[in-house]
Amino acid sequence: MKTIGVTGPTGAGKTTVLRALEGLGCVSVDCDALYHTLLETSPTLPGELTARFGKSILNSQGGIDRKALGKVVFADPAALADLNAISHRHILARCRELSRQAEKSGAKGIVFDAIALFESGLSDACDVTLAVVAPVETRIRRIMARDAIGEDYARSRVAAQRENNYYVNLCDHVLFNEDNTSPEELTAQVIQLFSTILC
Numbered sequence: 001m002k003t004i005g006v007t008g009p010t011g012a013g014k015t016t017v018l019r020a021l022e023g024l025g026c027v028s029v030d031c032d033a034l035y036h037t038l039l040e041t042s043p044t045l046p047g048e049l050t051a052r053f054g055k056s057i058l059n060s061q062g063g064i065d066r067k068a069l070g071k072v073v074f075a076d077p078a079a080l081a082d083l084n085a086i087s088h089r090h091i092l093a094r095c096r097e098l099s100r101q102a103e104k105s106g107a108k109g110i111v112f113d114a115i116a117l118f119e120s121g122l123s124d125a126c127d128v129t130l131a132v133v134a135p136v137e138t139r140i141r142r143i144m145a146r147d148a149i150g151e152d153y154a155r156s157r158v159a160a161q162r163e164n165n166y167y168v169n170l171c172d173h174v175l176f177n178e179d180n181t182s183p184e185e186l187t188a189q190v191i192q193l194f195s196t197i198l199c
Contacts, residue, residue: 001099001102001103001107001108001109001110002026002108002109002110002127002128002197002198003099003109003110003112003125003126003127003128004021004026004109004110004111004112004126004127004128004129004130004194004197005111005112005114005117005122005123005125005126005128005129005130005171006018006021006111006112006113006114006117006129006130006132007113007114007115007117007118007129007130007131007132007167007171008115008131008132008133008164008167009115009133009134009139009158009161009162009163009164009167010115010139010143010157010158010161011134011138011139011140011141011142011143011146011158012132012133012134012139012177013132013134013142013175013177013181013183013186014113014132016177016183016186016187016190017130017132017175017186017190018030018111018113019187020186020187020190020191021109021111021190021194022111023187023191024108024109024190024191024194024195024198025107025108025109025198026107026108026109026110026111026198027098027102027105027107027109027110027111028110028111028112028113029095029098029110029111029112029113030113031091031095031112031113031114031115031116031120031122032113032114032115034091034094034095035087035090035091036066038087038090038091038094039063039064039066040063040064042090044090045086045087045090046063046064048086049064049069049083049086050064052082052083052086053069053072053073053079053083056068056072057069057072069083084116084119084120088116088119088120088121088122091120091122092120092121092122092125095112095122095125096125098110099125108198109194109198112126115161117129118170123170128172128173128197129170129171129172129173130171130172130173130174130175130193131164131167131168131170131171131173131174131175132167132174132175132177133164133167133168133174133175133176133177134164134176134177134178134179135178135179136158137179138177138178138179139158140154140155140158143157143158173193175189175190175193
């Protein structure tokens with residue numbers, strides 16, 4: 001079974017790539033969604049976060065209030081680094097469990113969709129890494145339509161992320177999802193690239 005890491009900025013087309021890989025027999029894992037699930041279900045992660053950041057990050061039910069946590073860490077680079085260190089450790093452990101499950105199920109591969117693929121260390125567990133990138137203006141239009149947000153907010157989200165070259169320089173393979181590339185064409189590129197990798 002192959003372990004595949006997919007990364008790239010928002011609006012580049014990673015979801016289309018993940019669906020194509022699922023069609024080739026892979027299991028996909030959204031690491032951002034996995035983190036949110038762990039905040040609610042992990043027996044140890046919430047306690048570690050509370051020990052580091054205090055009870056002000058808890059909601060009225062005693063769970064983690066993500067907005068309150070965000071206010072704490074995004075104003076303090078050291079706090080953000082601590083959050084990443086704690087959360088990445090839990091995410092990596094869960095990813096290893098999911099890999100074992102996928103292999104037992106007979107999947108051809110497991111695909112991790114991770115914006116912090118390299119920063120978290122998850123890339124070290126991957127056999128193959130793939131960057132999905134697209135022009136900035138194309139990404140802005142896509143996330144405006146996808147998330148029903150205004151242009152200013154879309155531009156601020158895009159500006160807060162790393163540039164395409166960061167992903168291109170680090171990954172084994174790159175798919176350029178240009179403005180005129182249809183989802184069907186992108187899917188075909190994925191199939192062409194991975195039909196031999198997954199053999």
